[in-house]
Amino acid sequence: MTAANQQIRIDEEVLRAHVRSLEDAAETLRAAASAASGGVGASAFGALCGSLLGPAISSLGDASESALTTATALATGSSSGLKSTVDSFSDVEDKAVETFRAMEGTGR
16 A cells, blocks of 8 residues: 555544643643652651661652653653644645645636
């Protein structure tokens, strides 16, 4: 099959809804990363367990914050890239419609 005999349908509204979903996900992830950055002090586990659990939980919190920050960047980049793609498709479609209408008007 060649591109000439394929029908490609791009639903701009569906893609823009996906952009909004990615932006919402990025905001949720950003808030979670911010919450994870607070850390938990050793005193949160009492005198007996604090020295054992404090460092382990802090390490887990640091790893969680890093993963959430990376996921935020991924969602933000994906939404930005998809938005640019949708905008480009929309521009190309608008120009194609203008061109075909002009051709019809001149009898081509």
